[in-house]
Amino acid sequence: MAASMFPELRRVSLQGLVLSNIGRRKHDLEFRGSSKQSVSKGVRTVHTTRKSSTTASNDVAFKSAPDVTPKTNSSRVSTQPPLSVMPMGMLLRSLMISTISSHRSLLSPSLRLLSFFVHSSSKYIFNVQRNPIVHGLLKTTIYNQFCTGESVQETKACVQRLKDLGFKGVILTYAKEIHYDHKSKKSHGMGTHADCDVKAAAVVTDADIEAWRLGNLKTLECIAEGDILAVKTTGAGQSVAEAFTTGSLPPKQMLDALFELGTICKQRGIQIIVDAESQHFQEGIDRTAIELMRKFNHDGKAIVYNTYQAYLKKTPSVIAEHLAEAARDGFTLGLKLVRGAYILSEDRSLIHDTIENTHNAYNSIVAGVLTRSFGGFGGEEHQKNPFPSVQLFVASHNRESALRARRLHIQRTKSGLPTVPIAFGQLQGMSDEVSFSLLQQKDEFGEAPEVYKCSTWGIMNECIAYLLRRAVENRDAVLRTSDELKALKLETKRRLRSLFSR
């Protein structure tokens, strides 16, 4: 019905798909062929435009991130409203969820209800998996908004629908989580295997690590070449979390599991993102991610990305250290940049004092990496330290950060200046306006950027805690959700107007 009411939808999404596929191949070839030769020229040019924003000190004061993006937009931006490619059903569902998220009087009871389902031990009536009415209601609304599917087939179909809209692919995580209870010193898996005494199990084989490995192997069944597997490593249970707490590598069983996943991903053209978590575990996670990069990230290609949280004061120096490791050992640093999701539970003194400082930190890191001048590498001052091979992943719902990064990348490639490959990601069901706006920012060859939707799959029982977190995140991002709501309302009105003007 949507397609017949809005014939332009199908046309635009197919065009987008074809163009982005052609362009992507061209981009990969161009980058491989030209990046090395043009480094020195680019570094000189860049250095005159930004001087001191790439300091690798522990507490860089980001008074204001220099905007090195061109003031005139050199990209080809479509004149179609960004949300015009959204299928009608998706638009109406987003409008409903966004309306609820933007009104406290609607959101508070919805959150209470979701929270009740998350914590309910009911066997039938309030069991989201077994009660068909509750299951159906949640499935057609919040589940379909934020998750891909309850089975491999459903997930594959949803991934294909996202690709048909022009997205390069998905970043997929398996929803089943293993929580470590600090009081009982036990891990609790949701759904499948029974709680177990991990210490005893670790002697023979750690059941949580095995469950984690199987979950990720199953997730790999849902995705294909060009997609990304996201791994939350502390989900593998107590022995892994304990190792990370001391800044160590995880047990051999976990490293073997990660190397197995890496080998499969490399063979299948899938990338892996290691998610950033609480600082309590992060040193060990970083070490693990670097080991994986050392093994898999060769020939200028990042199979593995580590995640860096720009809200932490120390992040520039951590990135500088990892750049040094990449330069020394000759691997590509896969650098996924987020602002950070643990502000409520993290030691506050580790985080920038204001949100503006976090924004400036985020934008400075992106600009430094895209201009290949950061952390004592690249730039005129550091000619002895050429910038190592890096691939950047801008994971953010912040419109300004995302579009700034895209514009700077276009400007540099257009001027023949060196840069690094870049990709973008937003969570499924969130900031679609940002995602579709990015897809419209085509370069001079008509090539759209690589934009991914990050999602989760699993049965309702397994996803319900994830859904609650998304709802809470939407509640806390008041400004962003009201902007999203405005964009969704405008698009709905535009379609209604065009329907009645016929």
Ligand SMILES: Cc1cc2nc3c(=O)[nH]c(=O)nc-3n(C[C@H](O)[C@H](O)[C@H](O)COP(=O)(O)OP(=O)(O)OC[C@H]3O[C@@H](n4cnc5c(N)ncnc54)[C@H](O)[C@@H]3O)c2cc1C
């Ligand atoms: C694809 C994808 C993958 C992600 N993976 C991870 C991950 O692995 N690990 C992780 O931690 N997060 C991850 N995130 C979550 C991400 O960190 C949050 O979505 C993000 O922090 C929201 O910021 P934003 O960039 O969208 O911009 P905005 O919404 O503009 O910024 C909000 C952010 O600013 C920061 N902030 C807010 N108030 C303050 C303050 N007073 N002082 C200092 N800083 C403040 C917080 O980080 C807050 O989340 C991911 C997000 C995406 C889209």
